Amino acid sequence: MTIEALIFDKDGTLFDFHKTWSAWADTALMDFADADPEIYHRAADAFGFDTRTKRFRPDSPVIAGTLIDVADLLTSLRPEMPRPRLISWLEQSSHSVPQIEVTPLWPLLTAFRQQGLRLAVMTNDSEEPARAHLRQAGIADLFDIVIGADSGFGAKPDAAPLQAIARMLKIRATDAAVIGDSLHDLHAARSAGMTAIGVLTGLATAEDLAEAADLILPDISHLPAWLDPPSAPSETP
Missing domain, CATH: 3.40.50.1000 (HAD superfamily/HAD-like)
Incomplete structure (x- = not known):
């Protein structure tokens, strides 16, 4: 061959994956929730993110999903945030994450x-x-x-x-x-x-x-x- x-x-x-993205996810989800604990936990559940261990679960849809897939996990939790704005926020927040x-x-x-x-x-x-x-x-x-x-x-x-x-x-x-x-x-x-x-x-x-x-x-x-x-x-x- x-x-x-x-x-x-x-x-x-x-x-x-874990060392790069788990810390980002915890901060990003709290930011998305605007410090509302209920929205934070619901968003973390949608993300497949364990708020106790601060790690993604192996079955997390974020692991192999696209940015649009990830945005779609969150749109129903903040209906006042237009989908294009949510996609833009996700892209900007992940742009400078230390790899x-x-x-x-x-x-x-x-x-x-x-x-x-x-x-x-x-x-x-x-x-x-x-x-x-x-x-x-x-x-x-x-x-x-x-x-x-x-x-x-x-x-x-x-x-x-x-x-x-x-x-x-x-x-x-x-x-x-x-x-x-x-x-x-x-x-x-x-x-x-x-x-x-x-x-x-x-x-x-x-x-x-x-x-x-x-x-x-x-x-x-x-x-x-x-x-x-x-x-x-x-x-x-």
């Missing part, structure tokens, strides 16, 4: 580039916040393509955005691997005819991902060993 391109999810794959890398990203991604691999990001986040997070980490220029759910190609678990990346890179789908932390990522990869690699830096367990993964790794730092496995020792006659 020849792999020419690696297509990464963002949250939970390049960046640790916690799952492993030092710059040397890892640079090594992939030096091997001749093409790199892309396909996230169900919006494109501009995604680019801002990559710039914040100093890795934006290492990617050939960055697209989000609002880039005009659809969102995961649909295969269309991954197929669009393959067309833009001028490669066959079978020559790309998709790396993600959710079933949305892996189902999209399978539907697109790409290798589906699960990582455990989101909230899903290996058991959760097993049904759709060709391979499960602890995190993306294990990709080099998969791409270039050590040769078996030759037998001595």
